[in-house]
Amino acid sequence: MKNPLFLRLRQRLSVWPETVITLGDICQIYWDGKREEAIRRIPVYKVRPEDGDLVIIDIMQVIARLRSAYPETELEITGASQIIVEVRSARKRPKGILVALVWLLLFIGSGLAIMNFHTDVSMPEVHQRIYYLITGEESRHPLWLQIPYSIGVGLGMILFFNHIFKKKISEEPSPLEVELFLYQQSLDQYYIQHENKENQRTKT
Incomplete structure (x- = not known):
């Protein structure tokens, strides 16, 4: 019996600069309990200073990371095809x-x-x-x-x-x-x- 990995990309995420974004940050994941936590910790992207205020992560980047770690896994993907990552900055106190x-x-x-x-x-x-x-x-x-x-x-x-x-x-x-x-x-x-x-x- 096949055990597919169900994946759903979130719509928006807010992070701080230099953050390493993992699959658990940008995706809702459902799989068997043993490997699910390991998948959540897989890094997808690290925010760089030259990225500015917004980063777009495509579902194809997620699939590539998953295929490199679990090449034989069957994927069931729903939801949006991209997620917008907002890079936060320190808020200045208004005068x-x-x-x-x-x-x-x-x-x-x-x-x-x-x-x-x-x-x-x-x-x-x-x-x-x-x-x-x-x-x-x-x-x-x-x-x-x-x-x-x-x-x-x-x-x-x-x-x-x-x-x-x-x-x-x-x-x-x-x-x-x-x-x-x-x-x-x-x-x-x-x-x-x-x-x-x-x-x-x-x-x-």
Whole structure:
């Protein structure tokens, strides 16, 4: 009875410079218990300084390493054909004055955007009209409408982004997180396609 080695390449990995990447780091492996741990320790690639921030490891590199160690093994491979390895660097502590300037810029920009939107749709006139329809009286400053509306805008932003500072309200991802996820997927696809073109160019 054949005992194939089941192999699945992970999608992404984050390592430090000079790290030796093993099969266990980049693959999900299922085999018999005796040889599975030995396979996990097989080195595949060592991160070099000239690699930059990203390294693409192809499934063919994995197969070559496995064939050199276990030439007679039957392989069952599923999942992605490449993995993106992100080379981390030491995070610099942000400067307080720079954080404050960015925060101030975003605060002023978002405030101006909301005010410009309300001017475009004539929100004060809408509130005055609603106040007149409800009470039958005219008022230039219907505060009992405007104050709850302003509070509601802030609460709506919190619910929309699903965050209060660093705390999430629910486990459901926010629209911003979904957009960032799609953006990261597009970047990963670009890196993979670019790497394939570079490999084809060097072969010709």
